[in-house]
Amino acid sequence: MFKNLTIRKRIMAILIIVYVVSLVVAVIGGWIVLKQDTIRESEEKATILLASMKAARTYLKKVLRPRLQEILPGQFVLEGMSSTFMSIGVSKFVQEKHPEYIYKVAAPNPLNRNNLSDEFEQSVIESFSKGGVKEWKGFMEKRGKTFYSVALPIVAEAKCLRCHGDPNDTYPSLLARYGNKSGYGWNAGSVVGGLFVYVPADIAIAQAKKKLLYFTIGFSVFFLIVLVVVDRILIGSVVSPIENFVRVADDISKGRLDREFTVTTNDEMKAIADAFTRMKVSLAKAMDILKER
Template structure:
């Protein structure tokens, strides 16, 4: 701190003023940048959550419609048809509808999955991360939803996960034991997977992945744009302030200093001309009075010497 005080004593007013402004700017941009980043991150997360909730509502509507309207119509055929009819299964309908949604360019990188520990179709097999979610929901059944970020090979994604609970007895017709499962189901998928489910058991997670990279890239662009505007405004303020400082303070002080130098070398005709009524004007008036006093003192001194 001592070296700073020593340094500041030896620099010009403009430099001191600019250092002061720079310190204010650095503190201000740090605080405002932190706050802005937090706000933008929050808004991005809100946007991701909003998109995920809309899609979740869509897939669950498809699931409920299939379970209540389509499944009762197709279930009798599962025993008579040689080939399994996957459209009778809500998970299949949800997956196919969501794949249709993904054909839209806006949603091509979105992904939905009924990630089960022991699925009939191994396509729905939970990976290690999704398995941990299932176990977490089983350990904390009071939790009904979880959302966070996850890094995949495709990039950073935002996920929303909900526990999938076996709530209806008729679901167990295809998932309790191979003995009561439709023959067409066994023919298509075998008897090794998708059985042993129990009523009211959490057997999977409904998980929706929303791509986050583009949204966070947009957040970063917005952040850099706002910070760039702040810096631009600060540069304009610095230039304008320096111009005003030069014209309103420094130039006038230099003029007074030059006049004082002339007076100190004996030029008593030099005047501290200053029209302004501000502090610098008052300083010029004080110097003029001092010059007059000095002039009178020198005159009296000369007269005394002449005697």
């Protein structure tokens, strides 16, 4: 390969190929690693948000609601008895500081229309209903932005039907607030919705891209310096001495035996120069002998 190129161009061509190949490999490898980092980071954030919301729900179910029911038998206090209402309320305070962190209790047949599942949530809930899927996680687009989402199914139990069963049997205050059209008729054992959290992934993805760009620039600058240094070394220690050899050898071949091969280094070039000089001396001697005859 590159047989018709000069030594200098050949070495430069090889170095450029090494640069391109190693850059491609490094960028692809870097992207895979950074992408995994982004996924891990987003997953961690989403899992923590979801765990906090679940903890709030559990607190309500295990501590607050039983206590309220004890004090106010037969009454329904929305703020302290609905884990959904309460956890959404908590998430609103989280959003005051982190507006892009979204928590949603989505259902296709909700009491509160704000909890109505959108197209994406609908498809995830359907995959939960079909069975087999215990958790959904991954990147998704929402309002033109990329989010990392984690979702868990919500399965109705018999006790849920006190409020989500027959609207005629539910608390009057609940009926007054949500009406009797939507959010009822659920069946125990079936998937009725999903807990969804969304954490912003745009920033992490942009940062990963920026890191790759900086790496590419740094790597290219480094290679450019290598290229220039190698070129200087090649010119000084190989190309210039060879050009000098060519000129001197040309002169000697034309009879100018006073010309000298000069090299400043003490390497292979010096060995060639010494060999040429010995040849020149032998040639001069041979010519002298011929002249004497």
